[in-house]
Amino acid sequence: MEATTFVLFGATGDLAKRKIYPALYNLFIDQKLPQSFSVFGLGRREVSDEAFRASVEHSLRTFSRREVSDQEQLNSFLSGFRYSVLDVGHKEDYKKLLGMIEQREKELDLAPNRMFYLSVGPEFFETIATNIKESGLGATSGWKRLMIEKPFGHDLQSARDLNEHLSKTFEENEVFRIDHYLGKPMVQKLEVLQQSNPVLQALWSNRYIANVQITANETVGVEERAGYYDKVGAVRDMFQNHMLQLLMMLAIHLPKNSTSKDVRFKKKMVMESLEPLEKEHVQSHVVRGQYDAGSIQGKPVVGYTSEPSIPQSSMNDTFIAARLQIDDVFWRDVPFYIRTGKRLKEKSTRIVIEFKEPLKQQTKVNDDTRVPNLLVFEISPNEGISLQLNTRDPQHKGEFKPIQIDFHSIRSDVPEAYENLIHDALHGDPTFFAHWDEVELSWKWVQPILNAFQENAVPLHHYSAGSYGPAESDALLARDGYHWWFDSKTEKENTDAKGEQYAYHTNH
Ligand SMILES: NC(=O)C1=CN([C@@H]2O[C@H](COP(=O)(O)OP(=O)(O)OC[C@H]3O[C@@H](n4cnc5c(N)ncnc54)[C@H](OP(=O)(O)O)[C@@H]3O)[C@@H](O)[C@H]2O)C=CC1
Numbered sequence: 001m002e003a004t005t006f007v008l009f010g011a012t013g014d015l016a017k018r019k020i021y022p023a024l025y026n027l028f029i030d031q032k033l034p035q036s037f038s039v040f041g042l043g044r045r046e047v048s049d050e051a052f053r054a055s056v057e058h059s060l061r062t063f064s065r066r067e068v069s070d071q072e073q074l075n076s077f078l079s080g081f082r083y084s085v086l087d088v089g090h091k092e093d094y095k096k097l098l099g100m101i102e103q104r105e106k107e108l109d110l111a112p113n114r115m116f117y118l119s120v121g122p123e124f125f126e127t128i129a130t131n132i133k134e135s136g137l138g139a140t141s142g143w144k145r146l147m148i149e150k151p152f153g154h155d156l157q158s159a160r161d162l163n164e165h166l167s168k169t170f171e172e173n174e175v176f177r178i179d180h181y182l183g184k185p186m187v188q189k190l191e192v193l194q195q196s197n198p199v200l201q202a203l204w205s206n207r208y209i210a211n212v213q214i215t216a217n218e219t220v221g222v223e224e225r226a227g228y229y230d231k232v233g234a235v236r237d238m239f240q241n242h243m244l245q246l247l248m249m250l251a252i253h254l255p256k257n258s259t260s261k262d263v264r265f266k267k268k269m270v271m272e273s274l275e276p277l278e279k280e281h282v283q284s285h286v287v288r289g290q291y292d293a294g295s296i297q298g299k300p301v302v303g304y305t306s307e308p309s310i311p312q313s314s315m316n317d318t319f320i321a322a323r324l325q326i327d328d329v330f331w332r333d334v335p336f337y338i339r340t341g342k343r344l345k346e347k348s349t350r351i352v353i354e355f356k357e358p359l360k361q362q363t364k365v366n367d368d369t370r371v372p373n374l375l376v377f378e379i380s381p382n383e384g385i386s387l388q389l390n391t392r393d394p395q396h397k398g399e400f401k402p403i404q405i406d407f408h409s410i411r412s413d414v415p416e417a418y419e420n421l422i423h424d425a426l427h428g429d430p431t432f433f434a435h436w437d438e439v440e441l442s443w444k445w446v447q448p449i450l451n452a453f454q455e456n457a458v459p460l461h462h463y464s465a466g467s468y469g470p471a472e473s474d475a476l477l478a479r480d481g482y483h484w485w486f487d488s489k490t491e492k493e494n495t496d497a498k499g500e501q502y503a504y505h506t507n508h
């Protein structure tokens, strides 16, 4: 892999410590970093190179998925780390940084390939891009790339403004917009599963699929992020980016040997085919919720408006559920239900595909015991795929007995999302990053919801912490004759449905 200088804005921040350093370390151990690799950490704090390396080491010992046991290996990894004080608005700091980088590139005879990673608040993105250009940092004879954290804009217009600004310094093919859900191993597998399995390809349409349910439930509340979260809510924090990316990844139809260009083109087509939501229809298609006090795993927790630094009068959404339709030949008339929220009963991110039951409609047999076929992609915290089928119960002839075929990976060495994403960006592979077209179309689709929320044109439904969200979220599916799978209120059904289980765990 080509020699690279990794320039990290926000090197003293939370994300760098929890995700970026552990990801770099694991890539180093797996020999997936370039042979010549230097990191320049940046922040306003005065930190010596030694203190910086010590803080990186601390973060590895605290957050790395691998135990840090080989000191020699660790020292070798840390030897590439340097720190420079930089205030994003101080032009002279960029000049100083350029001098340091050039010197290092010369010392090591490195090709001048520069990866700029913006792990700072979005209010700094434009200033940094401008200063990279004006200081000469971006004028390299090697490649330059930009990795940029979310949020990418606050609404459609601000996202367009930001993109226009960034494009003065970086070409679209140099911009790697991170959506960490695209780095999750199961999400990355969706593409391969579809491309390489004719069985799935054959079933992937409105002919066989009744509905699709995409869930990202969290147990955590607003935590220490009140200032950020109260301005964005679940709709901007999760729905506009992660949830719509999951929808795109699930709904695309990919021919064999698709390239990254094909993937992006098909994702764009999905977004273009999403039936637009007019503001007056938001209320019937979208459920807005906010958590009240309750209990999570047996521990009492306060309601959203009693969280530190959240105003008592806040109408912010901590939950959103929506019904979407893709108007193309594959998905016409298949509802896609999406929901995500904080302080819910359990942490679970999954996609459930519920298949149609044509036989049930056609035959007169008493088949109340039969359950729909389900294909379930468990994304996190556990990763797995399961398929629910019907068979006969040998003890109660005439009754159906569901079986579940379960595949769960029990590998402990699965790379984390940030490892996958940093690795891909170092290789210049954009497949699992959000292209501007997707980001723009996502904001465009979401904008009427933002407007309706802002004008309070949609009721704010309250739900108890530790539940599965407001009752109106269930009603959204009940109207079509469906229910959310795997919620506790359908647990009996799920237990009944369990029948026999065939589990397949693999270490491969
Ligand atoms: N933390 C997380 O889990 C996630 C974070 N993100 C995004 O990542 C980005 C960083 O988040 P996070 O690490 O949590 O934020 P933190 O507040 O923990 O860190 C912010 C970083 O920015 C630096 N910084 C702040 N002001 C300036 C300035 N004027 N000049 C130079 N550097 C500055 C700080 O360094 P210093 O104080 O030394 O100046 C610090 O290193 C944000 O965009 C966030 O939305 C996205 C997904 C998850």
Ligand SMILES: O=C1O[C@H](COP(=O)(O)O)[C@@H](O)[C@H](O)[C@H]1O
Pocket: 216, 218, 237, 238, 349, 380
């Ligand atoms: O981007 C974000 O994601 C996390 C949830 O990520 P996960 O990988 O734990 O599912 C969410 O908690 C956070 O609010 C949001 O900003």
